[in-house]
Amino acid sequence: MPYAVIRGACPNCEDAISSERLELGLPCKRCLPSSTIEHNVMEKLEDRVEYVWKKLLSEGTLRKFNEVYRLNAELSDFLKFFENVTGKTPWSAQRTWAKRIIRGESFAIIAPTGVGKTTFLIVYSIYHAVKGRGRVYFIVPTRVLLRQVYSKILEIVNTNNLNVKVLALDRQLLGKSKLLESMSGGTFDILVSTAAQLSKNFSVIAKHKFSLIIVDDVDALLRNSRNVDRVLQLIGFSKDIVDKAYRVVLSKVELLRLLLSNAPQDLIEKKKKEITEIKGEIENFMRNHEIGQVIVSSATGRSRGLRSKIFRELLNFEAGTVIEYMRNIVDVYVDLGIDYKRQILDLVKTLGPGGLVFVSQDFGLKVAKELTTYLIENGVKASLASSSRRGFIEKFSSGKVDVLVGVASYYGVIVRGLDLPDKVRYALFLGVPKFQLALDKGLNNPLKILSMLLVLSDVVDGEDKEKVNEYANKLRKIIEKLSYREYRLLIKALREDIVLEGFLEKVRQFLAEVKEYILSKINIEKIRRKVKESKILLLREVKNNLYIVTPDIMTYIQASGRTSRMFANGMTKGLSIIIVDDRRVFEALCKQLAYYIDGFSIKHINEVDLGKILEEIDRDRAYVR
Structure with a gap:
């Protein structure tokens, strides 16, 4: 007796089949009787698909299994192509992605930094073009990554003498006139651009249809929600259908x-x-039109805005989800010293070359420039990494520069897309990565107003406490009734002082009243002092102005992830050191990181053996080289 019989699961006739047959990779008995199977031969085969296909063909019962055979043959062909052009065997996740993309699925690759997403997508884009299956559009987040991807595609194409035309939307690489000529004429098989260039040049790009669009870092694409519409139109959907999906x-x-x-x-x-x-x-x-594929990748799995949900309605996948992060990083912290420049200089001299220094956004680009100058004046080969500068990646990669200094921004040029596993050894964070928003601007959001009322409720008493609680109770009820669109409209109205109509105008006036009340109470020194100690909302005072502060965990994960990348023996070891400027923000960061990173822990610099850690880091780099 079989363990189970599953209806509709036969891979050939889609009728009932026993669990034993499925486990052996066989169709049901009606399609392929046991008497026709040479078990001693089949058991020795690594790939049984071709054997089963031939048997079904000879029996005259071949039906749906023909598609299984076709997909398996193409998968084998792609895996050989991958090995030939990279010299490496695809690992299990890359093989899984290959199966899905060959099946014609649109899907999201949500995986940690450094596990080979970009390499896989580059190789498949070339394979797709080589097979003559239509144009490929490769969208990346930054110009730095654009040049890296473009160079890698060209390297593979030229080294293997492949007939594939590649075009990068970069005037410095091609020149403005030749670029426009190539774009208009469509003399390319693979187009590479940033997400920002998609928005800027859509009218020209839209003259061509793409059978495959690869979005390497969906987070950057979703910064402009209309890019979702643009991508979907480029693979064959009409504007009307995209609007209906929304x-x-x-x-x-x-x-x-x-x-x-x-x-x-x-x-x-x-x-x-x-x-x-x-x-x-x-x-x-969709039944009457040929639609292309969209493959999006992300390290964070963040899916911002309602427009990103259109992917689910038209292509049956979500652009993001919460994931755990693979990494092999020793996380360390040290408190900010009086002379932070000297503190970083000492750390850099101890740790050596291969460093990335991330300056918290509240310190700003000015501090990053000053720190870079200070390091250079003290004998460190350092360079400022900013979007307005060129050549720093190449200098770092060649060894002409030992340390890059940039701002810890989620879309910073060295936070995202920097893939140099043999060069990057450690990351230093000057200040805890954080978002900082002026309180008066933060209070343009109804939920932030409610949070601030809860803070005030803990620090005021008497009639003020009654009034605060009355405001909070009324606001809770209002928020429960608001639709998403109404909520966003209220934020815009508060921010831009727009007069609305009817019920929403009454709500806007109420929110404006509460906001003014909160700000008036905050100006009272006694209340202000207590508010800054709140655990409900992190607030800090800078030059007599209060700011709402939240830890920027995604920037920390991305930036520190530059130090730990996948290679043949696993993940390279990395070191990340946070120079803590605000203990409460640091504790909030660590608490949230524990949610995203399994087993996350962070130690004081005096609790670790830096020498031993550096030995392990350098051992891994030797393997990578």
């Missing part, structure tokens, strides 16, 4: 609000019917 997204949000508010059943059914009708129009369009 209506489905909004209608689902509205349906959820109706369900949560126990709305009348007829309203709920009406909304469901509306969604079904629009989805029917979308499905009809």
